[in-house]
Amino acid sequence: MSNSKGGFAPEAYIDESTSFDSFHLDPRLLQAVKNSGFKNPTLIQSHAIPLALEKKRDIIAKASTGSGKTLAYLIPVIQTILDYKTSKGSDSKENETLGIIMVPTRDLAQQVSSVLEKMVLYCSRDINYLNISSDMSNSVLSTLLVQHPEIIVATPGRLKDLLETKIEAVSLENLKFLVIDEVDLVLTFGYQDDLKKIAEYLPLKKNLQTFLMSATLNDDIQELKEKYCRAPAILKFHDDEINKEQTKLVQYYVKTNEFDKFLLCYVIFKLGLIKGKSIIFVNNIDRGYRLKLVLEQFGIKSCILNSELPSNSRQHIVEQFNKNIYNLLIATDDTEYIKEEDQELVETTKPKEEEAEETKTDANESKTKKNAAKNDKEYGVSRGVDFKNVACVLNFDLPTTAKSYVHRIGRTARAGRSGTAISFVVPLKDFGKHKPSMCPTAKRDEKIFTRIVRQQQKLDLEILPYAFDPKQIEGFRYRMEDGFRAVTQVAVREARIKELKQELLTSEKLKRHFEENPKELESLRHDKELHPARIQQHLKRVPDYLLPEGARKNGKKNIGFVPFRNPKKGGRNNKKGKVGKRRTGKSDPLKNFK
Secondary structure: OEOOOOOEOOHHHEOOOOOHHHHOOOHHHHHHHHHOOOOOOEHHHHHHHHHHHOOOOOEEEEOOOOOOHHHHHHHHHHHHHHHHHHHHHHHOOOOOOOEEEEOOOHHHHHHHHHHHHHHOOOOOOOOOEEEOOOOOOHHHHHHHHHOOOOEEEEOHHHHHHHHHHOHHHOOOOOOOEEEEOOHHHHHHOOOHHHHHHHHOOOOOHHHOEEEEEEOOOOHHHHHHHHHHOOOOEEEEOOHHHHHHHHOEEEEEEEEOOHHHHHHHHHHHHHOOOOOOEEEEEEOOHHHHHHHHHHHHHOOOOOEEEOOOOOHHHHHHHHHHHHOOOOOEEEEEOOOOOOOOOHHHHOOOOOOHHHHHHHHHHHHHHHHHHHHHHHHOOOOOOOOOOOOOOEEEEEEOOOOOOHHHHHHHHOOOOOOOOEEEEEEEEOOHHHOOOOHHHOOHHHHHHHHHHHHHHHHHHHOOOOEEEOOOOHHHHHOOHHHHHHHHHOOOHHHHHHHHHHHHHHHHHHOOOOHHHHHHOHHHHHHHHOOOOOOOOOOOHHHHOOOHHHOOHHHOHHHOOOOOOOOOOOOOOOOOOOOOOOOOOOOOHHHOHHHHOO
């Protein structure tokens, strides 16, 4: 059974007692659903769709990623719009905006648009949609808005800007649906003020059906319920219990110093200790490029995903990863959860002075994270982005909250598949001892890890120590030291510049500009070539003597030193000072040298 993001939903989510035929959908919509591979609805779909279509109820739903939330609201939205258009018949003069779908990130907006495209495949004449969060010029956006698309997909910030600047092109007078997907994340990213402003443009509640979809239900969502909903149906699914029974996720941790993170990463991926695709999470952009360049020293290819890249580039990278062009993705998760439950932040057994100091530290870090999120609050990778068939999530840098840990490891072991999560934890005694490899957030790794362990124990889940023989990796240390030294801070900065320059060269937005200014294009193309790191070809090969005995090729024995010349036969000419005549090309020693 496929889920709404194009993967396959776990059996525990599927409701085999019903079918999509029982919803009495428009034949065009039903055909699109079946052609997309959906056989039976998931639990949330079988409950939400009838309530929305038959009883016209507002819906507040709590369900985890992969449970089918997207189709749970898209099917009622599309069906109601088709019914509305049929009832108007020939009286319909022009298109009008009938549904708004708000999501927290541009990446999720693109994913929802992709699903929407499949669902309206056979009724595209009656339903047009527009993702206004995608990269497009104002002139193109204005042209598309003139067509009055029936469904608009947007982030709250983008929608607010649109309503404030182009209200004449968008009429919400007959709006039928308002959907806010991943509500908890929308609120976490600080969109409250945007939502309040958007509410001023919406029609009266009695004419508007609302969907609030979330992974958690808290007091902030209660405020939205009072503002947007009227007698909503609240659907809660105990996904934690489902996941506990169905998941095949194995969690490990490694307590290590800061430099050894790079060493372990090298050994794990160079020796193929993890099979399949992996996502490595780091806590800042520079760190992501440093790790990429270090791995490149050893011939380990990877791709980078961070908020600094344009949204279309990010989408392209995700698509390449999902198509197995890259098996290793380094993701900068720089939109961490800003808020953490107060009960989790304070250890009840600590003295009051220590509690006060820790609370102060948490407040400072929360402020720092808020500032970081403002750089591009429409970017999020630990949630929203749909990564397919991820075998392992490696927390190279431990996340700064326990909630973020849950969403990071949620990228693997999805849809009933097995997966592995490995987290590197830096003990406080080892923090700051190797400045070039230091990450500031590692100072609180032990405290955060304690919260993570406690959180997983509540779900009867265990995080095991990652078992390996430290002696076997010591032979790789000098090679990592050599490779790490080649990646300087200057090299990291140049790598970032090089990647952004490449984006400029391939940007569709700048294509016309370069056509009108060819000298600028030539200047950019012939700019100083950047070498992100000193190339050391010898590091890309792992000598057999470094490998454990079981991993050595063919189990060959060490046969000792072998000279280049065979002393029994001697050289070409045994007489000193004389050079023998060169024979035919068949005996050319350079060609026969092995």
